[in-house]
Amino acid sequence: MSTQGQRRGPARRPKPQPGVPALPAGLTPLDIGGLRAQREHDGVELADCDFSGAHLSESSLETARFKGCRFAGAELRRLHCAQVVFETCDFANTRWFDCDFGDVAFLDCRFIGASITGGRLSAVLLSDCLAQMAKLSHLGRPHMLLQGCDLRGALLMESDLSETRLADCDLGGLELFNVDLTGTDLRGNELDDLKGAANLRGATIDTLQLLTLAPVLAAHVGLVVQEADGEGF
Numbered sequence: 001m002s003t004q005g006q007r008r009g010p011a012r013r014p015k016p017q018p019g020v021p022a023l024p025a026g027l028t029p030l031d032i033g034g035l036r037a038q039r040e041h042d043g044v045e046l047a048d049c050d051f052s053g054a055h056l057s058e059s060s061l062e063t064a065r066f067k068g069c070r071f072a073g074a075e076l077r078r079l080h081c082a083q084v085v086f087e088t089c090d091f092a093n094t095r096w097f098d099c100d101f102g103d104v105a106f107l108d109c110r111f112i113g114a115s116i117t118g119g120r121l122s123a124v125l126l127s128d129c130l131a132q133m134a135k136l137s138h139l140g141r142p143h144m145l146l147q148g149c150d151l152r153g154a155l156l157m158e159s160d161l162s163e164t165r166l167a168d169c170d171l172g173g174l175e176l177f178n179v180d181l182t183g184t185d186l187r188g189n190e191l192d193d194l195k196g197a198a199n200l201r202g203a204t205i206d207t208l209q210l211l212t213l214a215p216v217l218a219a220h221v222g223l224v225v226q227e228a229d230g231e232g233f
Contacts, residue, residue: 015163018125018145020105021083023065035059078119162202176200 027045035041035049040060048068057077067087071094079099087107096116103123111131121142128148134155141160147167157177166189175195182202191209194200197220205213218225 015123015143017165018103018105018123018143020107020125020127021063021085021103023063023083023085027063027065 024043027043030041030044030046032049032051035046039058041064042062043064044061045065045067046069049066050070051074052070052072054071054074055077056074056079058079060080061084062082064081064084065087066084066089068089069086070090072090072092073094074091075095075097076099077097081100081104082102084101084104085107086105086109089106089109091109091111091114093113094111094115096114097118099116099119101119101121101124105125105127106129108128109126109130111129111134113133114131115135116137116139118138121139121144124142124144126144126146126149129146129150131149131151131154133153134151135157136155137157137159139159141163143163145165145167146169149166149169151169151171151174153173155175155177156179158179160180161184162180162182164184166184166186168188170190171194172190172192173195176199177196179199180202181199184203186203186209187206191205191212194213194216197213197216200213215225
């Protein structure tokens with residue numbers, strides 16, 4: 001059947017690259033008690049607050065900044081954040097469930113051992129963050145940029161990462177399970193000992209990365225690699 005005369009749908013435009021939200025001057029200082037006092041906050045700033053081990057749920061934050069706050073071991077459920085900046089915050093071993101983040105930046109934060117499950121991540125930036133051994137799962141199709149981050153030993157699973165960009169990240173020992181990387185540009189990232197080679201289908205890598213991944217790719221397709229014994233026929 002001829003396709004002449006048929007109209008094609010409009011080309012899908014790439015989304016703008018996530019960045020740091022521009023927050024206004026004069027945000028209202030808020031402490032832990034104030035945050036817990038009500039569920040919705042707009043135009044606030046929290047500095048050096050300790051939420052370690054806390055359980056926070058159903059809170060809504062818009063146009064806010066968290067600086068130097070500690071959330072180690074906290075459980076965060078169904079949080080809504082829009083135009084929020086987290087700077088030098090510690091999220092080690094936190095558990096996130098079904099959080100909704102839009103236009104949010106994490107700058108120089110720690111996510112070591114954190115677990116992020118479900119929810120929506122749109123226009124989210126992670127810059128210079130430590131996320132070794134973190135677990136990100138069932139994130140749908142997140143729109144994220146990770147730059148200068150350390151994800152050694154992390155696990156990414158059950159997500160469509162085709163709108164996730166990684167730049168200058170250390171992905172050594174990263175494990176991929178049932179993720180879609182179609183169209184993802186992995187050039188410029190460290191890929192040593194990456195696990196889950198089948199998930200790389202459709203991603204872009206450079207020549208040196210291909211050499212690094214050769215043992216992993218060979219194992220995936222069942223190749224036996226041995227040195228030549230030097231004997232002729």
